[in-house]
Amino acid sequence: MKVNFFTKFHRNEGSSPVMDILSDIKNGRYADPVTNLQKAMKKGEQASAEAIKKSLPAFTLSATYSARRVDTGIIHYNGVLILDIDKLEANKLKEVKEKAIAIPHTLFCFRSPGGKGLKIGVLPHVSHPVEPENHRKTFQVVQQYYEELLDIQVDPSGKDIGRLCFVSYDPELYINPLHAAFLRGETDACLSELPLMDSLPPINKKLSIARKQTTRRMKYEEGNRNNYLFHFANNCNRLGLPAHEVIAYSQQQFPELSDDERLGAIHSAYRHKGEHALQTEQAEDKSISILERIEQHLEERYKLRYNIVTHRVEYKRKSSNQTHKSMNDRAENSIWRELVKKGIKCKQHELNAVLYSDFCTTYDPFVTYFNSLPKWDGQTDHIAHLADTVTTTKQDLWHRCFRKWLVAMVACATQEDKENHTVLILKSEQGKGKTSWCTHLIPPELKEYRYSGALNPYSKDSLITLSECIFVNFDELGSLSTREMNKLKELITKGVVRERLPYGRNPETLIRRASCAGSVNDEQVFEDLTGSRRFLCFEALKIDYMAPVDYQNVYSQAVTLLKSGFQYWLSEPEIQEINSNNEDFRIRTPEEELLFTYIRKPEQKDEKKMFLTASEILRHMCLKSSMQITKRGTMTISTTLKKHGFRYSQARKGRIFEVVVLTEDVIEEEQKSNSKPPHTQGTQGVIGFSS
Template identity: 40%
Template structure:
């Protein structure tokens, strides 16, 4: 049995054995485009779904053709009837497919391209002239057998069937041929069309004799049905309108009332009395009978009439609209490639049809694809190709969402995050474990939720060569290695600023070299929720979510030089790092994902912030003004204070002792230091003063000496026993 494969609905591409076509459906030849089509339908992207469906190859299971898809182009009838069942639930689809396999008449059954329908092929013993009768007989049989309605579209010999993808496609090459006509009546059909066969009248399911409607008008009726379906839908609440319009179209074509009544009651008998009334109403317009400007002969040929009176409703060509050049281009690309738009990197990725590895779409690849397109004589240029690829033709892909959605469930009670934290030994281990867990969960929140941000930075302090940078880099799982950046972020340089949206982790390897202004800028970036910018070669500004978390390492002990505060920095002095650990980072992220879903508090409260600030004191680089203040003025209360002076007076006294220049900046720094260290502030008539204990030169000298550790006395030599 040979069938024809079509493109653009009417252009024969090739003739192939139906076994080969079914094998392609089963083995996944069309898996890429079918997967895209079903995904578009599941996401209610109907425009993309319809466009993808139009680009599918299609074949005619009931016949092979040459030169077109009309009855006059039929070269051979396959004696196969197609039954189509649409809009099924998963349970209905599974049950229907299983039931269809139980009857010996089912030649093949597979899931439709949409994923919610079933195609059933049945072999019959009748000829092409009896195709409609064969379909109606099988429709009734399978509707009763499956308890499901079957689409009436299969009654056309020219009916297309789109290819699909179904690894469980059912095929029974030894299926029983359904006896549409009795065996003794088969002789006249051995040589088809050799003589006119007078068929005995049969009884339709509605009780009307089929001799009331001649097959001479079958092509006309089928054309009117297709034309009517473009205008109205035969659904609950609209069936009457559909039948009335169909009857009006048959009336204008000159189909006799008894014939039209028989056809319509055979296909659309939802209520015999109501249908008959509706058809009679349409045929009451006797002045429109046979006034259509199109004439359809019994063999399906359409010709113009020379009548001056035209129908009030113009007919359109019965064939499907030919796809536009953009549809042909999409079809070409879908056969050969899969494309996706990476929403994080903002770049296109592709893979050949049978490949598994996605690659970035470079200029070289674009030009190579364009070369293929032009060699296939598909109308296209480089701008058209680029505009198509940068549209909803490509599905969107979020690598972070893809990674975290595919993580295993955190089913055991193992605390992988704590185990990971314990691979580093710090001087304050308990605080480190607590801070790291919050920071780690915040990092997961930052890449999975556009409204969540990680407002802290992990900073390691320690000597070189212990593995600080290596340990930080191992925090990124292998599928996301491309989403890490090492370096500094310049807010005035959009090439580095874009890393805030494109990276999961930024390793600040030059943190200790930042000055006070740059530290302040970094703190601003850490709290930024979105980045508004125009990407390179882009035409419009975009608001991008901030996804990046920060970590860094320094070799010096004191690197925090911002006097306004340092709670954003989680600083820890490293004693040892086990950077070759074997902890599965994927399990740690699975735990973090579960903690985030369970509402884990990954931000710090006021008490925790105080503890962080206290811990950061050892990493804070003090200004000369702050150092001199703590040297010459001790904190005191009302009773122990020996002086009550304001900030400027303190600056004057320090200038007298150290010859320091007094500026507005000096006074401001002293004010911040007084507030930072909690000096008692009192309100007076002329402003505010501070209660301080001013020290003398001798007291300062003694205090400095007290802080120096006393030298250890020399150890006496060990006494050894005399040899005698």
């Protein structure tokens, strides 16, 4: 059997055979830090002890994980549990260990690194399926079973599948020979020889309840032993237990008291005949809190999970074949009615507190979907087949950009520190199917996580949408103002945002998961002279939006490319190519359009060369036209000249450019000849990039 080995709480060092770890614990591999930890505890140096403990490696007995210890990252569920018992004195520790190793379900047992507790590995044999969704239920059965037999409380933290167990040093570490082959991974679990753990005899169950009730109010310790036994016997009397059963139990469990002391306390309690059997098992044990009863009811009837994308609880009845649904007010109120009708008098806010706690396992729909895909065959280019359903004016570039964008979408949806900084944009006439094709990119299993429509760059809801959706399809980007377009560019590059969710009490860090696409009917979309590399723009000649999409194989290929290190981000040469391609989609300002009507780039040793600032060039243009001199116009002139390779230098009056101002005759001749604008001369060729 393999387990995951973790350092520094969260660093997954991969899987290891559990027998190797147990062997290291027994043979002293961690003896030095464990000894130092125990010395620090004896000296009362809590901070030092805590630091040493945190430095110890730990392992996850119940499951192995691909990365983080979250339910969606489980690779294999081992179906075994770890029990933690703390704060035991030396003599009590020895007694509890002897009892623990006598229980046939015990896999192994060793001292905790602090030296005052025990770690017990358990192979559960219960009447329900031992599966991840039943882990808490299984733990509760095992916890009650061991508490009954060990007569001591078990730490409830083991209810979490990803519970870490710190390594230790114990030369007397025990491994149950009955299960050694199972621990080595040589055989399956030997359950046939183990008794069911959830079938305790009724008397034992009531004794356990009475013991919990009493321990909840007081301790069994020197100076209080008689009083403890008296209250314990009172609880047994109210539960309807026969006095002789309590006497027999007390002889085993309370040997520190004499026979006379035990009999006196029990007989005194049982004199209250009117209280006998007053407490039913339904009202049972007030040590079972309202919280525990709510959890028991939910575990019996529902499969619950917390969707970390939508921040909502999802539920399904165990008796139903329907899929999980998002928990709404009506569903939550219905569950509350069930609880009240069952006699569990809880308030609605108590039910809500349980639902929105770690009681519900976490669920990531994107990671779950992509992990469920079949393996790509490594040959068929399914992404290319999907790209071919759109014919563009630059088909090769379209193929390469679409592949990068699709792989980036998978990365953005599944990896916290990755964002898709590009937006796929299709331009065509109305009615060609742009929006429909984009919508069909998302598999049916994830359709509720897509959004089509306008996205307000200034709205908090838009930021939340980028976290709760895998895909956002912008309608008509051309309708956005320049300011809104710039804000949108800022929005799509965000990695995380801090916002308070609707009905939430505190701001939360929301991870960006959405990738974006859009459509336009007008060719000219951008004004940004410095380039629009965030946008992958293509003119679509034909769109087959009715073509079926092989979602599983398309995304399986994308996942494989991502895991193999495929470069889905743009390199510098690729950015140049994208900027060049986007020129056809850019709105040019009047200053930019008229600039090359009045000036040109000087030739070598050009006698007509002049040295002018951008403002001087704009002033000359304004004298020849109806334009006005503005700060933005000056900036446009400067940016355009630099973009087209005009030489410049710094002078006292500012940055000056080398230009040739055209005469009226030349301008008139150019306009008559309908020749190409001078700014097209000497432009660089397109730089390609590989897929």
